[in-house]
Amino acid sequence: MLQTKAGAATVPAIPPEEVAVRIRGVTKHFGTGDQRVVALRGVDWEIAKGQISLIVGPSGCGKTTLLSVVAGILDADDGDVEIFGSHVSKMRDRERTKFRARSIGFVFQQYNLLPALTAAENASIPLVIAGLPKEKAVARAREVLGLLGMEKKTENLPSQLSGGQQQRVAIARALVHEPSLLVCDEPTAALDHETGLNVMELLRQVAVRPDRAVVIVTHDNRVFHFGDRIAHMDDGRIVEVEDKPNEAADRSARSPLGTIHS
Ligand SMILES: Nc1ncnc2c1ncn2[C@@H]1O[C@H](COP(=O)(O)OP(=O)(O)OP(=O)(O)O)[C@@H](O)[C@H]1O
């Protein structure tokens, strides 16, 4: 089913009790004067519990900005973000930082690993912030890295890892504290076919619980197959939401190109 409203935001019909994240009228600009860029022009969107929601759209349309606002990394200029019943946009800084640390996992497009820490130490950061003793946190991080096929690389520094391995450390760091909301910016971009599928299987397992939700920005057709909904973004707005795209995804996953280019 395709829900389209040309040129305007579209609100998918998710029953209120099934909504994990509700975004209303979110706007965001960067810079001033000649340098002013409006990245988000009033985003309305709902993310369902127990699902993987995808965001697709051309480069520069505002995907990373939207994820960053949802994850509380960037402040919106205006609008409201509600995550599992908490209005994060209305929280004070300290309260929001705590909420973010406890409830949200973020896989950044550029990984953002700390160069002086090993893979396991990097992946353990959310647990250390949550107050777990370092040894326990690192032990748990090793387990999660093992699930991602990284058991032999846990003591390596990021500079001693390939791009795909660094990406898996970033994914382990986002998963390690079992957040309610997992937000991923191109999580499979640097991964080979099999590793990409393994990561998506893992994210699928994370998402299926009713007290969880996963949001993924992607250009990767392998990821489409795992999506429950696809939000299409253009020029700072969500312009269309595609529901239950799995059949279409099956077809496009068999495309010889392997990835879509938007
Ligand atoms: N920190 C910033 N300062 C100034 N402009 C920014 C900043 N971050 C993003 N922008 C601008 O905001 C717009 C949206 O950027 P964003 O990174 O959200 O796009 P995107 O959809 O994630 O693109 P891509 O697919 O290339 O990652 C772009 O025009 C970008 O140049």
Ligand SMILES: [Mg+2]
């Ligand atoms: Mg981006």
